[in-house]
Amino acid sequence: MVRIIEKRQLTPITKLYRVEAPLIAKAASAGQFVIVRVREGGERIPLTITDYDRDRGLITIVVQEVGATTRRLGELDEGDEILDMVGPLGEAPDIPSGGHIVGVGGGYGSAALLCLMRELSDRGEKTTIVMGAREKDLLILADELGEICDNVEICTDDGSAGFKGFVTERLQQLIDGSGPGRPDYVIAIGPMPMMRAVEKTTNAAGIDTTASLDPLMIDGTGMCGGCRVTVGGEVKFACVDGPFFDAHQVDFDEAVSRSKMYVKEEQKAAACQRSAAGAA
Amino acid sequence: MPVKRADKTPMPVRKPEMRAHDFEEVNEGYCFSHAMFEAERCLRCQDPVCIDGCPVRVPISDFMHAVAAGDMQTAAGILRTANPLAAICGRVCPQESQCEMKCHMTKRFGPVAIGHLERFVSDWEMEQPRSEEAAQPWRDEKIAIVGSGPSGLVCAGELARLGYHVTVYEALHAPGGVLRYGIPEFRLPNSILDWEIRSLELLGVEFVNNVIIGKTIKMDDLFGEMGYSAIFIGTGAGLPKFMGIPGESLNGVYSANEFLTRINLMQAFEFPYAETPLKVGKRVAVIGSGNTAMDAVRSALRLGAEHAMVVYRRSENEMTARIEEYEHAIEEGVEFHWLTNPIEVLGEDGWVTGLKCMRMELGEPDDSGRARPVPIEGSEFIFPVDNVVLSIGTRPNPLLSKSTPGLRTHSWGGLLVDEREVETSVHRVYAGGDAVTGAATVILAAGAGKRAAEAIHSDLNAEAA
Numbered sequence: 239m240v241r242i243i244e245k246r247q248l249t250p251i252t253k254l255y256r257v258e259a260p261l262i263a264k265a266a267s268a269g270q271f272v273i274v275r276v277r278e279g280g281e282r283i284p285l286t287i288t289d290y291d292r293d294r295g296l297i298t299i300v301v302q303e304v305g306a307t308t309r310r311l312g313e314l315d316e317g318d319e320i321l322d323m324v325g326p327l328g329e330a331p332d333i334p335s336g337g338h339i340v341g342v343g344g345g346y347g348s349a350a351l352l353c354l355m356r357e358l359s360d361r362g363e364k365t366t367i368v369m370g371a372r373e374k375d376l377l378i379l380a381d382e383l384g385e386i387c388d389n390v391e392i393c394t395d396d397g398s399a400g401f402k403g404f405v406t407e408r409l410q411q412l413i414d415g416s417g418p419g420r421p422d423y424v425i426a427i428g429p430m431p432m433m434r435a436v437e438k439t440t441n442a443a444g445i446d447t448t449a450s451l452d453p454l455m456i457d458g459t460g461m462c463g464g465c466r467v468t469v470g471g472e473v474k475f476a477c478v479d480g481p482f483f484d485a486h487q488v489d490f491d492e493a494v495s496r497s498k499m500y501v502k503e504e505q506k507a508a509a510c511q512r513s514a515a516g517a518a
Numbered sequence: 519m520p521v522k523r524a525d526k527t528p529m530p531v532r533k534p535e536m537r538a539h540d541f542e543e544v545n546e547g548y549c550f551s552h553a554m555f556e557a558e559r560c561l562r563c564q565d566p567v568c569i570d571g572c573p574v575r576v577p578i579s580d581f582m583h584a585v586a587a588g589d590m591q592t593a594a595g596i597l598r599t600a601n602p603l604a605a606i607c608g609r610v611c612p613q614e615s616q617c618e619m620k621c622h623m624t625k626r627f628g629p630v631a632i633g634h635l636e637r638f639v640s641d642w643e644m645e646q647p648r649s650e651e652a653a654q655p656w657r658d659e660k661i662a663i664v665g666s667g668p669s670g671l672v673c674a675g676e677l678a679r680l681g682y683h684v685t686v687y688e689a690l691h692a693p694g695g696v697l698r699y700g701i702p703e704f705r706l707p708n709s710i711l712d713w714e715i716r717s718l719e720l721l722g723v724e725f726v727n728n729v730i731i732g733k734t735i736k737m738d739d740l741f742g743e744m745g746y747s748a749i750f751i752g753t754g755a756g757l758p759k760f761m762g763i764p765g766e767s768l769n770g771v772y773s774a775n776e777f778l779t780r781i782n783l784m785q786a787f788e789f790p791y792a793e794t795p796l797k798v799g800k801r802v803a804v805i806g807s808g809n810t811a812m813d814a815v816r817s818a819l820r821l822g823a824e825h826a827m828v829v830y831r832r833s834e835n836e837m838t839a840r841i842e843e844y845e846h847a848i849e850e851g852v853e854f855h856w857l858t859n860p861i862e863v864l865g866e867d868g869w870v871t872g873l874k875c876m877r878m879e880l881g882e883p884d885d886s887g888r889a890r891p892v893p894i895e896g897s898e899f900i901f902p903v904d905n906v907v908l909s910i911g912t913r914p915n916p917l918l919s920k921s922t923p924g925l926r927t928h929s930w931g932g933l934l935v936d937e938r939e940v941e942t943s944v945h946r947v948y949a950g951g952d953a954v955t956g957a958a959t960v961i962l963a964a965g966a967g968k969r970a971a972e973a974i975h976s977d978l979n980a981e982a983a
Binding site: 261262265275279280281282306307321322323324325326327456457459460461462463464466467468473478492495496498499500503504506507509510511 | 689690691699727728729730733734735736756757758760762766767769770772773775776779780783784785788789790791792793794795797868915916917
């Protein structure tokens with residue numbers, strides 16, 4: 239059991255939790271993830287470690303409520319406990335030094351970039367975050383990222399804050415020399431279609447890019463193979479070989495298709511959960 | 519003595535048409551009189567060769583004597599001393615290639631049902647009242663066990679009996695390893711496993727779930743700041759192999775590990791009340807012929823498949839599953855396609871639609887001594903299927919060896935151990951079970967766990983002396 243000591247509502251459907259997980263906090267590196275289970279009979283879902291505090295034994299996770307499990311998690315408050323949490327899982331990415339490193343975060347993906355970008359800034363890299371959301375109120379952790387990165391580029395679909403348009407459009411402008419200028423290396427974290435779009439953009443410009451994939455997984459230790467992705471024609475397990483892969487080598491069509499394997503079942507589980515909540 | 523000339527007492531089983539639709543246990547178990555009668559069939563051989571067939575050398579003749587006399591208390595004691603996981607092994611051991619194969623009754627009347635009796639006595643033991651007061655360790659040394667599968671459980675139990683502080687670390691949210699995530703309820707009910715684990719807790723063993731040694735805690739920290747004197751690695755062989763044929767990443771293709779884990783650990787059969795889904799269509803092809811393949815194909819049947827098929831490139835003779843599982847599968851309506859080698863998974867819109875196969879014929883023996891299957895030119899054909907489950911074997915997980923400097927492995931991933939077959943290349947780090955041998959049986963893992971516990975005890979005593 240893992241106790242929640244702080245909860246912050248970031249957007250109507252996105253919550254930030256700081257939880258007591260001293261072993262995980264001690265072992266964690268930027269870019270790794272945990273797997274949680276919220277109730278008996280519940281699913282195991284992966285969540286990126288947004289931040290960690292080794293001294294206090296805390297880790298931070300950000301949850302976007304999209305399915306039954308994340309909604310259940312979102313209902314938990316300070317003082318509540320998360321049934322199971324295991325980690326840190328996956329490998330920290332190997333980001334090359336010396337150059338302009340641009341993190342591109344879509345939606346809750348910006349949260350996953352937080353401690354990674356801080357680590358890079360601390361290392362002395364020139365860092366820029368390009369973060370996007372549908373509208374201003376859906377942007378998450380913009381202030382925190384602003385303090386960490388040398389440059390913050392905010393994008394909203396409706397223009398309610400920053401650049402009006404997609405992160406990839408702003409990224410293209412950077413590549414063309416606008417603002418903080420052309421990236422030497424790009425880190426993409428966000429929904430699969432966004433990462434695929436980032437990959438297309440940087441591929442055309444010949445910029446090395448890594449993407450953090452979050453396919454379905456169960457154990458997180460390489461035991462089930464459910465999280466397999468094809469990278470450069472080879473089958474890899476995102477849980478142990480990833481989650482970061484060379485975006486230009488990832489078979490995104492397959493990854494997107496696999497991520498939709500249980501769409502109907504997810505709706506059914508969510509409906510079942512809602513009706514149970516209604517009955518209670 | 520007429521009893522000795524009787525045939526093997528059949529195991530009472532639930533009717534195939536009933537059991538093929540639920541996950542309740544198939545075998546119902548002997549009753550008391552069945553058990554006494556069956557034990558009386560034992561010839562009391564002067565040289566009980568059955569014991570040579572048992573990897574942990576259960577004193578089978580003494581055991582039979584006690585059962586035939588109706589003294590189940592003594593029988594249970596004999597069993598438990600030799601095999602701490604008797605209730606499990608009575609259910610999952612391949613007795614036909616071990617103790618029962620050696621039995622002198624085998625040729626004429628069928629062997630004494632050693633496995634069924636092992637199960638009966640363990641089940642009897644489980645029904646007896648016991649004290650719920652946990653024992654206290656009396657030695658100072660702490661031992662860490664990595665992984666809670668059969669080798670880890672046995673090693674933990676033996677060390678706790680010797681008075682050590684024992685902690686078992688498990689990566690998943692429930693202990694048991696492959697006994698939990700791999701073997702289905704209809705063959706090994708979770709309640710049996712829970713009872714065994716509770717027994718270990720009563721011996722003083724502590725279980726810690728959700729900790730991955732090598733990730734959450736490094737091996738060095740177990741020795742260093744956490745103060746363990748020895749570590750036993752029983753991490754099994756949990757990494758699924760894929761065939762490397764086109765279409766394996768299509769939706770609807772599972773490793774047997776994933777398929778069974780969704781069912782056994784995550785209870786997908788209770789979806790949507792349990793929230794982990796599993797897609798089982800009308801036609802399911804399971805590739806492979808081991809116990810895991812039987813578990814997967816019979817699970818598919820129980821989850822509504824109308825055609826649950828085993829596809830295997832060799833013939834029935836080379837099949838590696840326990841004979842009982844094979845017979846049960848046939849009774850339940852599983853279809854077997856021998857000498858059939860899958861060469862491609864076909865799909866449409868990202869989903870599996872078919873399995874392209876070739877017919878095979880048997881040629882000269884290969885490295886494994888079994889007849890080599892040779893493809894028949896131009897024999898390609900397509901099975902229309904909704905799911906493909908790959909059950910072609912597993913390898914040891916490299917997670918721990920990768921994160922532990924000095925821990926040496928074979929090229930195929932198995933941990934290297936010393937001439938005693940217990941200690942790894944790292945001092946005071948022991949290993950056993952599938953992590954050392956590659957995928958094998960519960961009883962071999964149990965035997966390895968026991969051997970390691972003895973070695974740990976004698977090494978630590980030698981150090982103290």
